[in-house]
């Protein structure tokens with residue numbers, strides 16, 4: 001099933017950031033989300049993931065089908081690497097823990113407390129989590145932060161395998177992942193700014 005976004009307007013802190021955005025993401029395809037800092041990429045991904053409502057417009061095909069990886073890794077520091085994956089597999093009712101460990105070269109770290117991992121290792125665990133969700137649409141916000149060249153290649157391989165399985169991915173990134181993917185540049189959808197008072201509003205829900 002496609003993920004379809006129609007005439008979407010989104011806001012952050014009460015200020016519209018993007019307006020009139022429409023696109024379709026089909027199974028087996030990836031879209032790279034591009035645009036300058038602060039334009040609203042994270043806001044768009046959060047809206048598609050259902051963490052905030054749109055101001056207007058429609059999102060269809062997203063319900064219970066999205067695995068979202070935000071800037072934060074979302075890992076449980078006191079659980080081991082393998083316990084983290086078991087936890088997420090149980091939350092999503094899926095599995096495939098061993099392949100997830102292997103895909104991100106985490107097998108030798110599987111009994112380590114996640115809180116004791118390096119930043120790049122934590123990021124690999126956060127991404128391995130995607131594989132145990134069983135969810136078809138990956139929505140990823142700067143997934144390669146802290147990753148070295150080898151880990152970026154592991155991640156790109158995992159995305160390719162996901163697409164080959166019939167999944168899809170929407171990825172905000174500033175680097176070239178070497179994927180066959182479309183580009184969604186949101187720069188033309190920048191909304192005109194609301195009055196200055198609105199622009200200063202702080203939205204705690206984003207923390």
Ligand SMILES: Nc1ncnc2c1ncn2[C@@H]1O[C@H](COP(=O)(O)OP(=O)(O)OP(=O)(O)O)[C@@H](O)[C@H]1O
Pocket residue numbers: 012013014017035036037038039040041042043044201202203204206207
């Ligand atoms: N907690 C907040 N409350 C209100 N406004 C915020 C908050 N956090 C960010 N903003 C503003 O919302 C706008 C959109 O931010 P967003 O994080 O979606 O941009 P982005 O395109 O993902 O940026 P980047 O490339 O820097 O990650 C920016 O102008 C930002 O200053």
